[in-house]
Structures are given as C-alpha cells and as structure tokens.
Amino acid sequence: MAVSGKRAMGRGARARKAEGSARKTLASEPQDWPQALYGALRSADVRQMAFVPDAGHSKLIELFTADPEVISNVLTTEEEGVAIAAGAWLGGMRSVLLMQSSGVGNCINMLSLATISRFPLLMLVTMRGEWAEFNPWQVPMGRATEPALNAIGIRTFRAETPQALLDMTSSAATLTYEADQQVAVLISQRMLGRKKW
C-alpha cells in the first residue's frame, strides 16, 4: 500500500515519544493515568476512538477528542462502537472503545461480530457497582460485566492501579492489533475513586 511506508516511519518516532512521555508522566503523577493511557494508545497507532461517556473516562475522552489525528465518535449506545471498530479495521485503522460497565450489557450480541470475525477489539471499561457505590442500579451489571464478557469470548484484564492499567493496556494493544484478539481492560472502581456529588 502506498501510504504505509511513510506512515510507519512517522509513527515510529511519534510512538517512541508518546511511550516515553507516558511512562514519565505516570512515574511522577500516578493520578494523571489518563495522560499515560492516551500516550500508550497513541503509541499503538490508535487513530479512532468511540465512547459513551463515563466520569472515569472524561480526561481520556478530552485528550482523544482534542487530537486532530484521531477520529472520535460519540455513540448513542455502546454496541455501535463494536461495529464501528470492525469497519475501521476492515479499512486498516485501529480503534479503541471506551465505556462504563453498564454499557457492556448493551454490547453482548454485537460482540459476536468481533469474536466470530476475529476483528481486533480493545475496550476500556470503567467499573461501577463494585466499590463505594451509592447507586444500587449499577450493581447488577457491575457484577455481570466480567462473566458476561468472558461468556461471549472476550478476554478480560482487571487493573487495580494506574501502573497495572498502563501495562495491561499496552499489552492488550499488542494482543488486539497484532494477534487479532478481543480484549476488555476493566478499570476498578476502587482505583477510580468515589463518585463526587
């Protein structure tokens, strides 16, 4: 393909810079994990992001939507993002999908598109209903998130600390885009902290 050589070279330099700055950021300011995560995803050449917002994802969403090299899609429901990511991969673009645990329930049948086709799929899921949760309505889907993902064939990693989240996301990006896997990284509610009112 005509564009691949040039793009690959540009990506190499950008990727190294982003990866380096991601690690530096996290070492000095662990609370700024969204910046580190953004760096790790950009260094994996993610150029499309889709989301239904969650407070835990707000900084990461800001970083992606401000990036002119990334196409960001706001969704009406999370399963739309599974289909968009599949279409992007058909055209050679890497995509990431951000959602809250309640959104996983919306995705279940659509995830069969990713698993049966072996479309790379990387989901970052902020957990609700499991730690200092005040809203009982979040509890059932919070409890079902990981088993439901596993049941439909999605591999899950569960991050309890910013450093683990960065490592898991970086590893998951390779598993996803290089090995055609479908991965959800679950970001624990304990790490995200209490929702402030």
Add this chain to the structure above:
Amino acid sequence: MVTAMTNSRGLDRREAVAALLKDRGDILVITGLGSPGYDVHAASDKDSTFYLWGAMGAAALMGLGLAQARPDRNVVVVTGDGEQLMGLGGLATIAVAKPRNLVIVVIDNGHFGETGMQRSHTGLGLDIAKVAQACGIEARVLRRLREIEAVRDTLQRRSKGPRLFVVKVRAENVPRSLPPRDAVHLKNRFRSQLGLPVT
C-alpha cells in the same frame, strides 16, 4: 393483522439492488444480515463486499468505521428495514460524524422477511427516511428503477455528508443467493483487496 404474505407494490428487490450496484467500480460494500446480503451476492460477489450474517444493527455503523478509515473510497451499506430499525440510534451517530463518503441504502419491504414475513415498523407506517432526515442525514425514498439509476450515478462522488436512501421493494421471498458465512474469510479477502496485511 400482523402478517402479510406479499406486498404487491414496490420494486423487484433483485432488480433494484443489481441496478444500484451495476458498474460499482472501487466502491466498498457492507451488507446487513438476511435478504439484502443475498441481493448483493446475486448481483455479483466481490472481495470488496463484507456480508454480515448476524450482529443485527451493525451494518450502517460498520460502514461508518470503514468510511472513516478510508476517506479515499466511497462506502455503500445495503441493508434491510428490520436491520436498520435495530440500529436507529446509529443514524444519530452517523449524522454527527458527518462522513462524506458513506451512503446507506435500506431495502424496505416493510417486513421481517427471514422469519416469516411479520410486518415491521416500516410496514406499519414508520418512514426511515424521515427519521434519518430528523437526525440530519440527507435522505429520500426511491420507488422507481430510474430513480435508483440516478442515485447510482452519484455513488462515486463525495457528498456534503452521509446520505440514506430507502428503496421500496415488494415483500416476497426470492430464491436465496448465499454469500460465504466464514467471517474471517470475508474479512481477509476484503483487507487483501485493499492491500492490507491479513494476520
């Protein structure tokens, strides 16, 4: 009455889809599950077509992802009324994403043809073109072959934003023309024809 065996009004779906995709050139095609996939397959099976066999509601959104990844190519989604009805929210997502290289064609027979011809929302009066328009998508209903041919002549062009056409066809079960069901095969042949690596 909830079911109707046939709806005598409307185009022949095979003729309509064949007319739409005649000389399609390098247009990339995604089809929704069921009859629209058979129609596209019957018109001609190409490596640049990805057929869905499930994931109901996905077709137009896969088209969006593909259109964003390949702004140099035009993407046409061919799906049915039932499939698009399951993804109505997706029309809002596509409208705000504003791809200039995406056309959604809803083959509308007003029924769920695969499951016993139960009447669908469009058969009960809902107008998908109006829903799309309300979202901000340029949309129209096509009832004649010459209207489809006029649209075909515009498929290779960039437009101001996403477009949607509802093609009114007769509710009838025509002989099946079955595309491959192995999604990995479909994915790999699609990526290959774009010069992308297959893993």
